[in-house]
Amino acid sequence: MNTKQAGLLFMLLAAVTVPGCYNKSNNSYTTPTQPPPPGPQATVVTATGDIAARVAEFRTLLGDPSNSGPGPLTAGRREVNWDGAAARPFNNQNGFPNDFFNTTVKAGLVYDGGTFRNDSLSFAEINPTYAGDFTPFSPKLLFSAVGGHVLDVLFQVPGATTPAVVTGFGAVFSDVDRDQVSSIELRDMNGRSLGRFFAPRRSDANGLSFVGARFDAAIVASVHIVCGDGTLAAGTNDVTDGGTVDLVVVDNFIYGEPAPMPGAAATLR
Numbered sequence: 001m002n003t004k005q006a007g008l009l010f011m012l013l014a015a016v017t018v019p020g021c022y023n024k025s026n027n028s029y030t031t032p033t034q035p036p037p038p039g040p041q042a043t044v045v046t047a048t049g050d051i052a053a054r055v056a057e058f059r060t061l062l063g064d065p066s067n068s069g070p071g072p073l074t075a076g077r078r079e080v081n082w083d084g085a086a087a088r089p090f091n092n093q094n095g096f097p098n099d100f101f102n103t104t105v106k107a108g109l110v111y112d113g114g115t116f117r118n119d120s121l122s123f124a125e126i127n128p129t130y131a132g133d134f135t136p137f138s139p140k141l142l143f144s145a146v147g148g149h150v151l152d153v154l155f156q157v158p159g160a161t162t163p164a165v166v167t168g169f170g171a172v173f174s175d176v177d178r179d180q181v182s183s184i185e186l187r188d189m190n191g192r193s194l195g196r197f198f199a200p201r202r203s204d205a206n207g208l209s210f211v212g213a214r215f216d217a218a219i220v221a222s223v224h225i226v227c228g229d230g231t232l233a234a235g236t237n238d239v240t241d242g243g244t245v246d247l248v249v250v251d252n253f254i255y256g257e258p259a260p261m262p263g264a265a266a267t268l269r
Contacts, residue, residue, distance in 0.1 A: 001205070003105055008235075012238050013033075013049070014062055027063065028249060031163055032212055040194065040215050040216070040217070040219060041215075042168070042186070042194065042195055042197070042213040042214060042215050043061060043105070043168075043213070043214045043215075044059055044197055044211070044212070044213045045058040045061065045170065045210070045211070045212045045214075046197075046198075046199070046200050046209075046210060046211045046214075047200070047209070047210045048176075048199075048200040048201065048202055048203040048204075048208065048210070048211075049202075049203040049204045049208070049221050050123075050204075050206075051115050051137070051153060051172065051192055051208050051209065054210055055137075055170070055172070055210055055212075055252070058168075058170045058210070058212040058214070058254060059077060059079070059088070059215050059254060061168070062076075062077035062097055062167060062168055062214060062256045063075050063076050063077050063167075063256065063257070064076055064077070064257070065077075066078070066079055066178050067257055068105075068106075068107070069106055069108075069158070069159070070106050070158050070159030070160070071108060071157055071158035071159065071257060071258060072157050072158065072164070072257060072258060072259050072260060073168075073257050074140020075257065076257050077254060077255065077256055077257055078107045078108055078109070078158070078254075078256070078257060078258070079107075079252060079253065079254045079255075080101050080109055080250075080252070080253045081104070081137075081138045081141070081251060081252045081253075082118035082141035082142065082143050082263065083139070083140065083141050084105065085107075085152065086100075086104050086105060087100070087118055087141070090118060090194055091118055091120050091141065091260055092117075092118075092119055092120060092121060092125065093117065093121070094115055094116075094146045095115060095116075095117075095214045096116040096117060096118050096143075098110060098111040098112075098113070098114070098116070100112075102156050102158060102159065103213070106158045106159040107152075107158055108155050108156050108157060108158035108159075108164055108257075108258035109155060109156075109255070110153065110154055110155070110171075111151065111152065111153055111154040111260075112153065112154050112222065113163070114145055114146075114148065114150075114151060114152065115145070115146040116143065116144065116146060116148060117143070117144055117145075117146050117226075118141050118142070118143050119139050119142055119143070119144070119249075120141050122134040122135075122136075123140065123142070123160075123232055123249065124146065125231065125248050126232050126233065126234060127233065127234050127235075127236065127237070127238050127243045128236070130232070130238070130247075133207070133238050133240065133241065133247065134174045134175050134176065134207070135174055135175075135206045135207050135208060136247050137165065137172040137174070137251040137252055138206055138251060138252055140249060141251075142174060142249045142250070142251055143212050143249060143251065144227065144232055144249040144250070145227065145231075145249050146232075147229060147231060148227065149227045149228055149229065149231050149232055149248070150224065150225060150226050151225040151227070151250070152222065152223070152224050152225070152229065153222060153223050153225070153253070154221060154222040154223075155212075155220070155221060155222070155255070155258045155259055156258060156261075157258055158258060159231075162260050162261070162262075162264050163189070163221065163261040163264045164221075164258035164259055164261055164264075165188075165189060165218040165219055165220055165221050165259055165261050166218055166220045166255045166256035166257065166258050166261075167214055167215055167216070167217065167218050167219075167220065167225050167256035167259070168186075168212060168213055168214030168215060168220060168255060168256050168260070169184060169186060169212065169213065169220055169253070169255040169256075170210060170211060170213070170254045170255070171184055171199075171210070171211065171212070171225060171250055171251075171252070171253050171254075171255075172209070172250060172252045172255070172262070173199045173208070173209045173210070173211075173227065173249075173251075173252040174206060174207055174208060174248065174249050174250065174251060175202060175207040175228075175238065175240075175246075175247065175248055175249070176199050176200065176201050176202050176207070176209040176228070176246070177201060177202065177228075177238070177239050177240060177246045178187050178201060178228070178229070178239070178246040179198070179200070179249075180198050181198070181226065181228060181229050181246060181248075182198065182199040182209070182226055182227055182228055182246075182248050183196050183197060183198045183199060183211070183226045184196070184197050184199075184211055184212075184213065184222040184223055184224070184226075185197075185225075186213055186220045186223055187220070187221060187222045187223070187224065188219050188221055189219075189221040189262070191221075191222070194213075194215070194219065194220065195213065196203075197211050197212075197213045198211060199211040208251075212254060214256070218256060218259045220255075220256075224258050225250065227248040227249060228245065228246040228247050228248030228249060229245050229246050230243070230244075230245025230246060230247050230265050231245075231247075232247060232249075240242045
């Protein structure tokens with residue numbers, strides 16, 4: 001076999017064993033990249049303006065009833081806001097307890113780091129311009145990170161420290177002024193993203209927006225929440241008040257009944 005024949009045989013073998021397209025310009029093959037198989041698909045609910053009906057739809061999607069007390073329970077959902085009597089000692093000050101919603105209130109939600117504030121004055125004591133910026137969904141408290149604009153939450157079996165997963169999560173946002181910024185990113189037990197879902201820009205003066213996502217199975221172990229692109233501060237105004245950033249706070253969180261994470265050992269508080 002001469003050199004020319006050997007080269008031809010090599011090219012024929014390559015064409016059989018390497019899938020793709022031959023590029024005559026540089027005498028090479030291009031192997032196409034196959035997209036990964038699609039992951040679990042979420043049912044997504046969004047709303048702006050009068051969000052009550054869509055929030056009610058998401059509650060029903062997660063399941064009835066609205067549970068309270070220790071779990072896990074076999075059906076239903078959980079919901080937290082900042083208006084309960086037990087939260088009053090922490091109103092209008094920094095340092096809301098990260099585990100409040102699984103110790104004082106046994107709802108299975110814990111903040112993963114950060115400093116937070118629940119506020120009955122629309123944060124006007126931080127900056128007077130905020131008094132007209134933020135409207136609550138369930139009067140009259142709102143919630144925000146301190147020194148940042150993201151919140152990370154994870155789930156535990158209500159009343160225990162056992163890691164848990166839920167079917168879905170939704171949040172009410174106040175004063176979303178920019179598209180494709182404020183969002184929830186749901187993550188599985190290995191920290192892998194299950195999708196980032198954006199809250200729509202507000203459509204009226206009340207300024208409320210909602211986004212929620214639900215899966216058919218309990219696979220959500222944590223949620224990364226982005227509130228606008230700026231941080232509440234005395235010298236920082238919202239974009240609607242002459243500032244350069246979109247300041248956003250949150251109200252109600254709604255999520256499925258936390259179930260023990262597969263392989264997690266049960267640990268009571």
